[in-house]
Amino acid sequence: MSSTPHFRTFFYLVLASFFFNWLFLVVWPWTNLGHQAPIQDEGSTDITPWAISGAAHAGEEVYAANGCVYCHTQQVRADSSGADIIRGWGTATDLSDDKKQVTRRSYPRDYIWQHEVFLGNSRNGADLSNVAQRFPDAATLYRYLYDPYILNPHSSMPAYRFLFVRQKISGQRSVDALDLAGDDAPPAGYEVVPTAEAKSLVAYLLSLQKGYHLPDEKGPVPATPSNKS
Amino acid sequence: MATSSSSAIANKGFASTDPELAAIDASVRWPVLFSFLTSIHWMVVGTILLVYASSLTHPQETIPGLSLFVNLSEQCSFFTYGRVFPAAVDALVYGWATTVGLGLAVWLLARTCRTTVFAPTTLMTGVIFWNIGIALGLTGIFLGDSSSVELLEFPAYSTWVLWIAYTLFAIPLFGTYLGRKPGGDHLAQSWLLVALLAFPWLFATGTTLLGYRLLSPTLSAAGLPSSSWTGSLPGSGVMQGLLDAWYVHGILTLWLAPLGLGLLYYLVPKLSGLSIRFGSKAQVAFWTWVVLAPWTAVHDMVGGPFPADTVTIGLIFSGLIFIPVAFIGMNLVGTAWAGEEKQGHHGGVVLPFLSLAAVVFVAAGISEEILSIRSANQLLRFTMFRECNIFLWVYGFFSFTAFGGMYYIVPRLLDFGWRSALLIKAHYYASLYGILLVLAMLGFGGVMQGLTLENTDTHVTIVNANDVALSFYIAATMCVGLISIGSGIFALHLGWMVLDWLRIQIRGSRLASEILLEPYEGTVPAKSSEEVSA
Numbered sequence: 208m209s210s211t212p213h214f215r216t217f218f219y220l221v222l223a224s225f226f227f228n229w230l231f232l233v234v235w236p237w238t239n240l241g242h243q244a245p246i247q248d249e250g251s252t253d254i255t256p257w258a259i260s261g262a263a264h265a266g267e268e269v270y271a272a273n274g275c276v277y278c279h280t281q282q283v284r285a286d287s288s289g290a291d292i293i294r295g296w297g298t299a300t301d302l303s304d305d306k307k308q309v310t311r312r313s314y315p316r317d318y319i320w321q322h323e324v325f326l327g328n329s330r331n332g333a334d335l336s337n338v339a340q341r342f343p344d345a346a347t348l349y350r351y352l353y354d355p356y357i358l359n360p361h362s363s364m365p366a367y368r369f370l371f372v373r374q375k376i377s378g379q380r381s382v383d384a385l386d387l388a389g390d391d392a393p394p395a396g397y398e399v400v401p402t403a404e405a406k407s408l409v410a411y412l413l414s415l416q417k418g419y420h421l422p423d424e425k426g427p428v429p430a431t432p433s434n435k436s
Numbered sequence: 437m438a439t440s441s442s443s444a445i446a447n448k449g450f451a452s453t454d455p456e457l458a459a460i461d462a463s464v465r466w467p468v469l470f471s472f473l474t475s476i477h478w479m480v481v482g483t484i485l486l487v488y489a490s491s492l493t494h495p496q497e498t499i500p501g502l503s504l505f506v507n508l509s510e511q512c513s514f515f516t517y518g519r520v521f522p523a524a525v526d527a528l529v530y531g532w533a534t535t536v537g538l539g540l541a542v543w544l545l546a547r548t549c550r551t552t553v554f555a556p557t558t559l560m561t562g563v564i565f566w567n568i569g570i571a572l573g574l575t576g577i578f579l580g581d582s583s584s585v586e587l588l589e590f591p592a593y594s595t596w597v598l599w600i601a602y603t604l605f606a607i608p609l610f611g612t613y614l615g616r617k618p619g620g621d622h623l624a625q626s627w628l629l630v631a632l633l634a635f636p637w638l639f640a641t642g643t644t645l646l647g648y649r650l651l652s653p654t655l656s657a658a659g660l661p662s663s664s665w666t667g668s669l670p671g672s673g674v675m676q677g678l679l680d681a682w683y684v685h686g687i688l689t690l691w692l693a694p695l696g697l698g699l700l701y702y703l704v705p706k707l708s709g710l711s712i713r714f715g716s717k718a719q720v721a722f723w724t725w726v727v728l729a730p731w732t733a734v735h736d737m738v739g740g741p742f743p744a745d746t747v748t749i750g751l752i753f754s755g756l757i758f759i760p761v762a763f764i765g766m767n768l769v770g771t772a773w774a775g776e777e778k779q780g781h782h783g784g785v786v787l788p789f790l791s792l793a794a795v796v797f798v799a800a801g802i803s804e805e806i807l808s809i810r811s812a813n814q815l816l817r818f819t820m821f822r823e824c825n826i827f828l829w830v831y832g833f834f835s836f837t838a839f840g841g842m843y844y845i846v847p848r849l850l851d852f853g854w855r856s857a858l859l860i861k862a863h864y865y866a867s868l869y870g871i872l873l874v875l876a877m878l879g880f881g882g883v884m885q886g887l888t889l890e891n892t893d894t895h896v897t898i899v900n901a902n903d904v905a906l907s908f909y910i911a912a913t914m915c916v917g918l919i920s921i922g923s924g925i926f927a928l929h930l931g932w933m934v935l936d937w938l939r940i941q942i943r944g945s946r947l948a949s950e951i952l953l954e955p956y957e958g959t960v961p962a963k964s965s966e967e968v969s970a
Contacts, residue, residue: 214614221630221726225637225690228730232682233641236746240675272580274518280818282677288739289814290890294898313741318673322652325584326677328736330818330889331493331905333898361899363493363906365506369513 240315246422255419259320259411266411267323269404273367279335280327281415285312296334299418314423332364339416346386348409349401354391370405373397450847456550458848463552464542465849467559471539472842473934474567476927478531479835481574483920485524490913492517494906514578522589523577525826529587529687530598531570533830536838537695538566538605541628543845544702545609548625549616555608562604569597583649585676587684588642592650595643602639606632623718627698630726634690642683645671674741681736688829689729689804696837697797700768700790703844707787708775714766721763728757735807736822739814755808761801768794785860789840792868793833799875800828815890820905820912821882824875831919832871839867839926846930852937859929866922873915881908 245254270276283297291297292310301307313336318324342348347358353371355362371385376398383406384398393399401409451458488505496503509515546553553559573590576582581591590598609632613625648671671679705712712718734750772791779787803825806812816822843860847853854860885908888901 217626217629218633220723221633224723224727225634225730227727229637229641229682232731232733232746232750233679236678236743237675239743240678241672243673271584272519272582273513273516274522274582274584276584276586277518277521282740284739284814288810289817290892293892293894294889294896295894315674315741317741321673323584323649324674324676326674326740328586328818328822329820330898331902359899361902363902365492365517366510367516368510369516 243316243319245319246316255421256317256320256417259414262407262410263414264322264411265407266409266414267321267325269370269408270325270411271323275335276325276327278327278329278331278364279325279333280330281313281324281334281336282326283311283313283334283336291334294334296336297417299337299340299416302416302418309418309420311417311420311424313417314421316421316423317417335412335415337416337418339413340418342413345409345413348412349383349385349405350387352405352408353385353387353399357391367405370408371399371401373399450853451851452848457547460546460550460552461543461845461848463556464546464559467553467556467563468539468543468845469849469934470560471535471542471563471566472846473930474563475532475535475539475838476930478527478535478570479923480920480927482524482527482532483916483923485520485527487913487916487920488515489517489521489524490909490916492520494910494913513580518584519577519580519582522582522584522586523574526577526587526589527570527574528830529692530573530590531567533692533834533838535563535566535570536842537631537692537834538563540699540838540841540845541609541632541695542605543849544624544699545612545628548620548622548702549612550620551612551615551617553608554611554615558604558608562601562608565597565601565604569594569601572597583646585642585645585649585680587687588646588680592646595646599639599643602635606636622702623722624698624702626722627694627701630722631691631694631698634686634694638683638686638691641679645676645679645683648672648676677740678733678737678742682730682733684826685733685735686730688826689732690726692829692834693725693729693797696793696834697764697768699837699841700794700797703786703841704768704771704775704790704794707784707790707844708771709778710771710775712767713770713774714763717763718767721760721767724756725760725764728753728760732757732804732807735804735813736817738810738817751808751810751813754804757801757808758805761798761805765794765798765801769798785854785857786840786844788864789836789843793836793840796828796832796836796871800825800833803828803879815886816882817886818889819882819885820878820908821886824878824882827871827874827878832875836867836871839863842930846933850934850937852933852940855929855932855936859925863922863925863929866918866925870915870917870919870922874912874919877908877912877915881905881912884908 245256245258247254283291286292292312297312298308298310301309317336342351349371351358352367354366354368355364356366373393374397376384376396380398381400383400385400387393387399391399452461491499491502492506492509494502496506505515509517509520513519542553542559569590573594576591576594577589582589583591613629652672701712701718731750731753734747734754737747738751769791772787772794776787776791803821807816807821807825843854881904885901885905888896888904889898891900
């Protein structure tokens with residue numbers, strides 16, 4: 208068949224078209240995104256975004272194991288590309304001044320400390336970029352994971368009771384024990400406490416808070432920050 | 437009746453009348469049949485898991501007995517939505533579509549190269565390893581080793597098995613291709629080769645991403661200062677999202693789509709007895725598809741934390757995808773419909789499946805085109821429309837191609853007919869209406885969900901969007917139930933056929949009700965398949 212090119216020509220053409228796409232869609236963005244460092248504040252040792260605790264890193268694995276990403280995104284699009292800011296998902300309290308609010312989209316630099324990044328593609332649940340903002344403390348978040356209906360009767364989130372254990376109270380009640388009422392309350396003499404997995408998951412969720420400004424908001428920043436040179 | 441030389445099967449009217457083709461079919465019998473049977477098994481597993489996962493998202497009152505499953509998912513981590521859903525999708529994409537795709541590729545490559553397959557035992561070992569890999573991967577997901585990277589959830593230990601399995605497949609296939617007989621060239625081969633070359637490229641990039649995830653905690657624990665290595669490894673930060681988008685769309689458009697299209701370009705002209713309509717555009721369609729299709733990856737990046745220029749360029753390229761989609765549609769839908777008209781009665785049993793597959797291909801192309809429009813993408817980006825898009829490729833286009841292919845191929849492998857015309861009809865209509873309804877529900881539901889999610893009224897919350905989405909999800913679950921009935925019928929039918937065939941092999945006698953599918957080769961002008969590549 209004259210219309211089918213020889214195998215070698217065909218092979219090189221196919222590789223070239225793959226390479227073209229791979230170069231522009233994978234390699235080129237990597238040269239831009241792959242070397243981002245935190246920004247160091249002038250005259251101080253503070254960096255933004257700041258590093259994540261070891262417990263939060265362990266929480267990333269729990270988040271991955273239980274597939275939270277199939278319903279929750281972790282990316283806030285700019286005002287011009289969606290209603291994420293209007294939904295309130297881009298708002299957080301300023302970490303340096305708790306009277307101020309930071310409302311902004313997500314930037315690649317927000318994710319540099321995470322080992323496992325969960326941008327997500329489905330919003331059956333709310334965006335979690337600033338989820339720590341919506342829960343005052345770990346206890347509330349534990350209760351929400353144990354039974355989402357307590358705090359939000361319309362929630363379609365499944366309950367994650369396997370992240371908790373019911374145990375007999377020996378001596379004093381555990382400090383982590385959940386305050387449960389109604390159907391959820393354990394029998395007298397028992398308490399419901401979070402497992403290690405639940406604790407690291409909650410540590411991770413409470414680390415999701417982007418209450419800081421980045422120089423990226425004013426336009427592209429050179430991949431290597433100037434304070435390094 | 438022609439008799440093949442090597443395997444000496446007596447042609448009872450089901451094997452190819454061309455002795456050369458009959459011998460080729462016989463040479464690939466075991467690996468192809470084994471891949472078909474195991475893929476059907478994964479399809480059943482995946483569909484059951486999918487129905488279970490999607491029923492978990494419904495209010496417990498809607499389905500009697502559902503509260504039992506919901507309780508199970510709350511108490512036992514194995515059965516939580518976030519594990520069952522990815523397991524279902526992976527079982528369908530890798531267990532079902534990829535396994536059957538490899539079987540189809542073996543058969544098609546051997547046939548179009550006009551040579552018996554090179555090292556069939558290696559292929560058989562490949563199928564076995566592939567299935568072990570899938571089983572390990574799914575078990576890993578249930579045990580909580582999932583990486584939660586879309587379509588790359590399988591834990592690392594199963595990824596190695598899949599690599600070995602793919603290598604065992606690829607070597608005999610390329611060997612077969614290189615040993616092809618003079619004149620053994622066919623456009624279908626180009627599609628197959630693209631798929632076979634794309635898969636290792638995609639999988640290698642995906643594995644790099646997973647490798648980073650495995651490595652980074654270790655490096656971090658070793659006390660290396662983060663800034664010195666964070667960015668220097670591929671797969672850090674948002675690159676994970678980007679690589680995953682590239683991988684997912686690559687698997688759909690450069691792996692599954694070319695495998696299916698290869699089969700369609702071979703079978704549609706053969707079954708309709710016509711040469712490909714607008715055949716001169718087939719080469720253009722091929723090359724434009726290979727260049728443009730992988731750019732659909734940016735559909736998952738619009739508005740996200742990615743370089744804006746990459747997204748803009750990507751949207752332009754992926755927006756041009758209408759060119760190959762239109763040409764391929766003209767080629768395949770045009771030929772299939774003309775063939776159905778010519779032959780009457782929808783052109784037999786196989787052609788309806790293939791012509792439906794061609795139509796769904798165009799529908800999938802249109803959905804990619806819709807997502808290439810920036811404003812439409814913003815509306816639909818995080819809704820069930822995206823599920824609809826993936827569903828179109830895997831359950832719609834690819835499954836119909838594979839069903840049609842299996843209805844054609846299995847009788848030729850075994851020289852034995854399907855058992856019941858009624859079951860084939862039931863399978864066809866259950867799948868047809870199931871898939872069309874799912875697509876309508878998820879497509880329209882996606883628009884409605886998007887209109888709520890992207891509402892500019894600040895009082896609208898995620899709860900409102902969920903309320904809108906819920907009814908569509910419930911309807912979609914019921915339609916998936918319908919598809920699963922069709923798939924179950926097919927699985928039982930294939931099992932029945934193989935068992936009867938085995939019984940005959942053992943007893944050496946014939947069953948009375950054997951002949952059901954007309955052998956097509958007799959009705960087709962000779963050399964019709966070669967006209968395709970012209």
